[in-house]
Amino acid sequence: MWGGRFAEGPAAVMREINASIPFDKRMWRQDIAGSRAHVAMLGAQGIVAAADAAAIDAGLGRVAAHYAAHGVAEDLALEDIHMQTEARLADAIGAVAGRLHTARSRNDQVATDFRLWVRDAIDQVLAALAAFDAALLARAEQHAGDVMPGFTHLQSAQPVTLGHHLMAYHEMVARDLSRFRDARARMNACPLGSAALAGTGFPVDRHVTAAALGFDAPTRNSLDAVSDRDFALDYLAAAAQCSLHLSRLAEEFVLWASQPFGFVQLSDQWSTGSSIMPQKRNPDAAELVRGHSGRITGCLVSLMMTMKGLPLAYSKDMQDDKPPVFEAHDLLALSIAAMTGMVESATFRTDRMRALAESGYATATDLADWLVREAGVPFREAHHITGRAVAAAETAGVRLDQLAIDDLTAIDARIDARVYDVLSVDASVASRTSFGGTAPDNVRAAIRAARGDKQ
Numbered sequence: 001m002w003g004g005r006f007a008e009g010p011a012a013v014m015r016e017i018n019a020s021i022p023f024d025k026r027m028w029r030q031d032i033a034g035s036r037a038h039v040a041m042l043g044a045q046g047i048v049a050a051a052d053a054a055a056i057d058a059g060l061g062r063v064a065a066h067y068a069a070h071g072v073a074e075d076l077a078l079e080d081i082h083m084q085t086e087a088r089l090a091d092a093i094g095a096v097a098g099r100l101h102t103a104r105s106r107n108d109q110v111a112t113d114f115r116l117w118v119r120d121a122i123d124q125v126l127a128a129l130a131a132f133d134a135a136l137l138a139r140a141e142q143h144a145g146d147v148m149p150g151f152t153h154l155q156s157a158q159p160v161t162l163g164h165h166l167m168a169y170h171e172m173v174a175r176d177l178s179r180f181r182d183a184r185a186r187m188n189a190c191p192l193g194s195a196a197l198a199g200t201g202f203p204v205d206r207h208v209t210a211a212a213l214g215f216d217a218p219t220r221n222s223l224d225a226v227s228d229r230d231f232a233l234d235y236l237a238a239a240a241q242c243s244l245h246l247s248r249l250a251e252e253f254v255l256w257a258s259q260p261f262g263f264v265q266l267s268d269q270w271s272t273g274s275s276i277m278p279q280k281r282n283p284d285a286a287e288l289v290r291g292h293s294g295r296i297t298g299c300l301v302s303l304m305m306t307m308k309g310l311p312l313a314y315s316k317d318m319q320d321d322k323p324p325v326f327e328a329h330d331l332l333a334l335s336i337a338a339m340t341g342m343v344e345s346a347t348f349r350t351d352r353m354r355a356l357a358e359s360g361y362a363t364a365t366d367l368a369d370w371l372v373r374e375a376g377v378p379f380r381e382a383h384h385i386t387g388r389a390v391a392a393a394e395t396a397g398v399r400l401d402q403l404a405i406d407d408l409t410a411i412d413a414r415i416d417a418r419v420y421d422v423l424s425v426d427a428s429v430a431s432r433t434s435f436g437g438t439a440p441d442n443v444r445a446a447i448r449a450a451r452g453d454k455q
Contacts, residue, residue, distance in 0.1 A: 015076045015077065016076060018079060018316075019076040019079050019080070020079065020080045020081075020319050020322070021072070021074050021075065021076065021078060021079060021080050021081060021084060022074050023322055023323050023326060024080050024081045024110075024322055025071075025072035025074065025081050025084070026117070026322075026326060027081050027113045027114065027116075027117045027322075028064075028067045028072050028081055028085070029064070029067075030112075030113040030114075030116035030117045030120070031081050031082060031085050031109070031113045032060055032063065032064045032067075032085065033116060033213060034109060034112045034113055034116065034192060034213065035056075035060055035085065035100060035109075036057055036060050036061075037192070037209045037212040037213050038100070038103075038104055038192060038209060039053050039056045039057055039060070039099075039100055040053065040057065040208075040209075040212065041204060041205055041208045041209045041212070042099075042102055042103065042204075044205070044208065045202075045203055045204060045205055047102055047103060047202050047203065047204070048099050048102060052096050052099050055093050055096055056089065056093065056096065056097060056099065056100050058093070059089045059092040059093035059097060060085075060089060062092050063085055063088045063089055063092060066088065072084060075087075080106070080110075081113070082106050082109050082110065082113075086100065086101065102202065103193070103195065103200040103202035103204050104192070104193075104195060104200075105194075105195045105196035105197075105226070107194070107195070107196050107197060107226040107313070107314045108191045108192055108193065108194040108195055108196075108222075108225060108226050109192070111191035111194070111225060111226050111228070112190060112191050112192040112213070114229075114231075114232065114321070114322065114325075115187055115188075115190070115191065115215075115231055116213065118187065118231055118232055118235050118325065119184060119187065119188065119214075121235065121325075121329045122180050122183060122184045122235060123184075124329075124333065125180055125239070125242075125329075125332060125333070125336070126177060126180055126181070126184075128333060128336040128337065128340070129173055129176055129177050129180070129242070129336060130177070131336075131340055132173060132336050132339060132340040132343070133170055133173045133174070133177075133450075135340050135343040135344045136166050136167070136169055136170045136173065136343055137167075137170060137447050137450055137451060138344075139163075139166055139343055139344075139346075139348075140162075140163040140164075140166040140167045140170065140443065140447055141163065141444065141447050142163075143161065143162035143163045143166070143348060143350065144161060144163035144164075144440045144443040144444050144447070145161060145163070145440040145443075146161055146162045146163065146348070146350040146353065146354070147159050147160075147161060147162075147350075147353065147354050147357050147425045147426060147429055148160060148161065148162050148165060148263070148350070148353035148354070148356075148357055149353070149356050149357040149360055149362055150165070150362070150438070155360075156356065156357070156359075156360025156361070156362050157362065158362050158363075158365055158366075158428065159357045159362045159363065159425040159428045159429050159438075160429060160432075160438040161429055161438050161440055161443055162348060162350065162353060163440070163443040163444075163447075164429075164437075164438040164442075164443050166343075167443060167446055167447065167450075169245065169248075169249050170446075170450055172245040172248075173245065174450075175241075176238065176241065176242040176245060179237075179238040179241060179242075180235075180238045180242075182234075182238075183231070183234035183235055183237075183238050186230075186231070186234060187230075187231030187234065187235075188214075188215050188216045189210070189215055189216060189217050189218060189219045189220075189225075190206065190209060190210035190213055190215035190217070190218045190219060191218075191219050191225035191226060191228075192206065192209045192210070192213070192218070193206035193209060193218060194219060194222035194225040194226050195222065196226070196313075196314070197222060197223055197226050197227075197312070197313035197314065198222055198223075199222040206218035223312050223313050224312075226313050226314050227310070227312050227313040227314055227318070229303065229307055229318065229321050232303060232321055232325050233300070233303055233304060233307070235325060235328075235329075236296075236299055236300040236303060236324065236325060236328055237300055239296055239299075239300070239328045239329070239332045240293075240296050240297045240299075240300045240328075242332060242336075243292060243293035243296040243297065243331070243332060243335060244293055244297070246289050246292075246293065246335045246336065246339050247289060247290045247292075247293035249339060249343075250286040250287070250289040250290040250339065251286075251290055253266065253283055253286040253342060253346070254283050254286050254287060254290070257281070257283045257286075261352075261356075262349055262352045263348065263349055263352055263353050264346050264347065264348050264349060265281075265346070265347040265349065266281070266283055266285070266286070266342055266345075266346055267342075267345035267346065267347070269341065269345060270283070270285040270286070270338065270341055270342045270345065271283060271284065271285070272284040285338045285341075285342060286338075286339075286342060288335075288338070289335045289338050289339055292331040292332075292334065292335045293335075295327070295328075295331055296328045296331050296332060296335075298324075299324035299325070299327055299328040300324070300328070302320075302324045303320075303321055303324045303325070306318070306320050306321065307321075354425065357425045358399055358425055359399070361390050361393060361394075361399070361400055362425065362428070363400055363401065363422070363423050363424070363425060363427075363428045364386050364387075364389070364390050364400065365386075366422040366423060366427070366428045366431065367382075367385075367386045367389060367400060367419065367422070367423060368382040368383050368385070368386040369382075369422070370418075370419050370422050371385060371386070371412070371414065371415070374418065374419075375414040375415070377412075377414065385411060385412045385415075388411050388412075389403065389408060389411050392407055392411065399423075400423050401420060401423035401424050405417050405420075
């Protein structure tokens, strides 16, 4: 490729550090698509003869068929997927292949290919997250009325329902979906035709190639178009945030599957054993999802550091833009698939959840609220009264709703027998009817809304 300028070939180490074909070969479909759109435009504009354009298009089809059947060879001398494809095209149709690169640079070519690849990656993530969300909604509906302890500081706080807890993760997924959709909309402009950095003097029609490749429009500034990697950073930022949400649920599954909690049993498909302890059921899939979040976030930071000091327009540093995106995408796809499988197949031990919800004085706030609502007690005073009631229950070794009415009235005479209507965990969750609350009817309504069911 460099024969006209350099008398000697590159050193072996230079060939290795300069080549990106070992990783950018993943973009061969996008490279073929971009090239076919480009040559079709060249032919339509009369920049390349119609017969040559047709021959190049047919040859690209043959190259694509070869890649699909045999993969892409890693020839370091050809550096990248763009030169690999051009060389194969020349083998297939001869010298006319050289006309393909008219009015195009590898700078706008790689920017286009990479956008196409990231756009495809976003579409894959959107589909995977939709399946994950469907699994969450199905299990939330199944357990809309099953009581469990809600925690703050990992201390039993107030009773909630398992359905409500799972719907919290639906809300996270909904935000993840929004972030990926926003990233897709923002990136959907086509760099092709920007050439190296200044545009081209050929009478290209950039709107035609943009439309052919499914972009909304061509990019507006050629300098920015070839040097912009915001679309990759947007993808990685959305992926990192999504991985944090997956990691939080994974961590809860790790805790819940432990014997002290005993809230869930993960299926054999998503558990492993121990090499020495035959009794073990290790939640390795959940732990790996938790671990992947660190690597995905690291990919975001890696590309941010690559881009932070680059002057316009293209610099070779930007060749390192693709490995972190490819790695993050692979890890995120695995993580979403694993969490979907775990949610779908987990056995939730709702009996154990209920028992722990009843044992931690989780309805103490309900007693305080009752004093405010029914006896007109200021909340801060009601808080102190309830604290004394909890201390009395701890001393007696009983639940709040098992304290005798005489014990309660001895603490504060304004308490009467009606208080027992709010002291059970079922009464507590049923009373939380404020919008977004944990009441089972609220949970079912939220599920209907999430599914778009207006009934």
